[in-house]
Amino acid sequence: MKKLPITAWLSEDRPREKLIEKGKESLSNSELLAILLGSGNRDESAVSLAHRMLKSVDGKISELAKFPLEKLTEFKGVGQAKALTIMTALEFGKRRHQEIRPNKENIASSRDVFQIMHPLLGELQHEEFWVLFLNNSNKVLSKYQLSKGGLTATLVDTRLLLKRGLELLAVAIVICHNHPSGKLKPSRADIDLTKKIKNACNSVDIKLLDHLIITEKTYFSFADENQL
16 A cells, blocks of 8 residues: 555645644644654554554653653654654753743752752653752752763762862752652662762862752652751
């Protein structure tokens, strides 16, 4: 069976034309994804394929964004080029969201830290460890990725943390890492690392204000739970 080009589809299956005539807001998520796909396979249109892809994640774009290249290409009709287009578009949207997010000049609570760091850590499938360096007004001087690890752990070099803090003349820091598993409870290693960093910071007059464990939906604050 010959695959039909997008120009031969029924009008209701032609999202590009719908976008031009009615605007981007008129398109469903499936139709937007279909435009990225460009074409479907010999059994279904791009809109049908897009609908099936979204249905596999209960319609959640955030879940589709987690799919690696190999997972996307498991869908019939999605080769490497289409998969890379989808991954690029979703990452671009994520970065746009980060760019337009209201800028919190000062850290006043753990919630402020979560709002800053969740876009960076919330959907990752591996652990990363970040540091927010603050001045004496609790204004963020820098967001710094200290390490990147595997599914369940990441190594942290305290010396690099202190070096960066001294270079920035930071007065305080907040440390953050994510738990891809979704578990909020800190591990023994999390607790021991927090103590180690706190003691190291005290030696150079930098205050550790908090340590956040971030998951996809929420967070755990050492300071809020009186565990600092």
